[in-house]
Amino acid sequence: MNHQFLRPCLKGLILSLILSVSIPGDAAEPGEVHVATFAADVTIPIGHRCMGILPTKAKEIIDPLETRGLIITGVGKPVAIVAVDWCEIRNGAYDEWRDTIAKAASTTRERVMVCSLHQHDAPVCDREAQLLLDSVGMKKELYDPEFHAACLKRISAAVKDALTEKKPVTHLGLGETRVSGIASSRRVVLDDGSIAWSRYSASGGNEFHANAPDGPIDPNLKTITFFNGNQPLVMLHSYAVHPMSFYGRGGVSSDFVGLARRRMQREHPRVFQIYVSGCSGDVTAGKYNDATPASRELLTQRLFEAMEASWQSTQRQDLKQVEFRNATYDLPFHEADEFEPAALKKVLHDESAKEGDRILAAMSLSSLQRKERGQPLELPCLDLRDAQIILFPGESFVGYQLMAQEMRPDSFVMCIGYGECWPGYIPTKQAFEENFNHGWRWVGRGSEAILRPAMRKVLNVSDRN
Numbered sequence: 001m002n003h004q005f006l007r008p009c010l011k012g013l014i015l016s017l018i019l020s021v022s023i024p025g026d027a028a029e030p031g032e033v034h035v036a037t038f039a040a041d042v043t044i045p046i047g048h049r050c051m052g053i054l055p056t057k058a059k060e061i062i063d064p065l066e067t068r069g070l071i072i073t074g075v076g077k078p079v080a081i082v083a084v085d086w087c088e089i090r091n092g093a094y095d096e097w098r099d100t101i102a103k104a105a106s107t108t109r110e111r112v113m114v115c116s117l118h119q120h121d122a123p124v125c126d127r128e129a130q131l132l133l134d135s136v137g138m139k140k141e142l143y144d145p146e147f148h149a150a151c152l153k154r155i156s157a158a159v160k161d162a163l164t165e166k167k168p169v170t171h172l173g174l175g176e177t178r179v180s181g182i183a184s185s186r187r188v189v190l191d192d193g194s195i196a197w198s199r200y201s202a203s204g205g206n207e208f209h210a211n212a213p214d215g216p217i218d219p220n221l222k223t224i225t226f227f228n229g230n231q232p233l234v235m236l237h238s239y240a241v242h243p244m245s246f247y248g249r250g251g252v253s254s255d256f257v258g259l260a261r262r263r264m265q266r267e268h269p270r271v272f273q274i275y276v277s278g279c280s281g282d283v284t285a286g287k288y289n290d291a292t293p294a295s296r297e298l299l300t301q302r303l304f305e306a307m308e309a310s311w312q313s314t315q316r317q318d319l320k321q322v323e324f325r326n327a328t329y330d331l332p333f334h335e336a337d338e339f340e341p342a343a344l345k346k347v348l349h350d351e352s353a354k355e356g357d358r359i360l361a362a363m364s365l366s367s368l369q370r371k372e373r374g375q376p377l378e379l380p381c382l383d384l385r386d387a388q389i390i391l392f393p394g395e396s397f398v399g400y401q402l403m404a405q406e407m408r409p410d411s412f413v414m415c416i417g418y419g420e421c422w423p424g425y426i427p428t429k430q431a432f433e434e435n436f437n438h439g440w441r442w443v444g445r446g447s448e449a450i451l452r453p454a455m456r457k458v459l460n461v462s463d464r465n
């Protein structure tokens with residue numbers, strides 16, 4: 001999240017932390033591996049809430065929101081990577097997405113790697129949060145469940161159709177390019193040497209924020225291409241940046257990331273294009289963006305050119321092996337008193353409270369219910385031997401992406417952010433120590449210590465070192 005509508009953050013409760021073992025990997029040899037691709041429209045209707053809590057609801061559709069995915073078969077049960085032009089999918093809604101696609105593709109929930117791209121004039125869906133809002137007369141105030149169900153029906157049909165036309169995968173392409181003029185960290189060093197997290201997604205009009213260095217980012221855009229012989233079938237691009245140029249005015253858009261993807265699709269009509277946002281909780285286009293349509297166009301063109309350069313740099317090699325691994329774990333909940341169930345219920349039921357605060361309270365309670373049920377977070381990883389694709393929860397900071405790459409310096413590690421989104425921001429240990437705080441953070445200190453071993457497990461590090 002990146003907005004001005006949230007209360008500053010608070011203190012609270014820490015629940016117990018459990019790291020469980022990974023599910024054993026299923027390996028496949030080349031010759032058995034196929035890929036299918038699918039797309040479906042998921043544009044919200046006029047009048048739908050954006051970003052969960054924004055006061056201005058959808059007024060016009062500037063460009064459509066899409067779901068674009070690939071399914072790899074021949075790896076034990078199929079594995080899907082599904083990228084959605086939505087802000088966030090959380091809790092029961094996240095399970096509904098994975099279960100729908102798993103059923104359509106004859107696989108299991110954990111093998112469906114669903115991520116949001118995190119555009120902000122786009123919905124946040126959380127099933128139990130909306131049910132809680134229903135109970136206090138706030139129907140459809142977070143999201144419209146009928147619209148949501150219609151999207152899933154379309155996606156299910158698209159997945160089934162796609163699998164009738166799957167194609168063999170014989171080769172893998174790995175490409176990468178350094179990007180300039182898009183990503184910059186929220187973290188800036190002030191003149192007195194202190195750290196501030198004050199650079200937001202449209203701070204380019206502010207002289208200090210425009211001039212401060214990029215800060216800690218991952219400057220590289222990565223592309224993984226699946227080939228049948230010489231024919232590229234699918235390109236999967238990942239870059240770590242919040243995807244907003246401007247938002248909050250009711251203009252629904254896939255924003256510069258979706259627009260760049262469509263430009264790439266027009267350039268390469270025979271190669272299915274998917275873009276995912278990397279781990280970018282603390283990374284936005286803020287240094288380079290002043291929230292004008294001209295900035296949206298400039299960011300679109302720069303990202304499109306980076307995708308093209310990454311594709312041009314692609315090295316094709318034999319597909320040697322495909323394997324899937326997963327880890328489950330729990331993260332501590334926000335430590336503030338305001339995140340205690342009684343306090344949250346009070347806000348939810350308070351008719352004089354701000355609408356956005358009541359919605360946030362419902363989202364918090366939804367996550368607590370999930371934790372009480374003992375439902376863990378996951379860290380799925382598709383391992384292509386020379387490359388790994390790993391899906392992180394929520395707004396994981398870019399530090400996690402950099403850590404994953406450091407854990408496997410011998411390999412091409414592509415990180416995806418915004419999987420299960422209930423945690424909100426997931427700061428690193430350093431970011432907690434530097435007092436990162438925000439109302440869209442649901443996890444507490446200690447998250448890095450839990451995520452690190454899970455990352456090592458799914459990246460298969462322990463066997464090597």
Ligand SMILES: [Zn+2]
Binds near residue numbers: 001002118242395
């Ligand atoms: Zn965000």
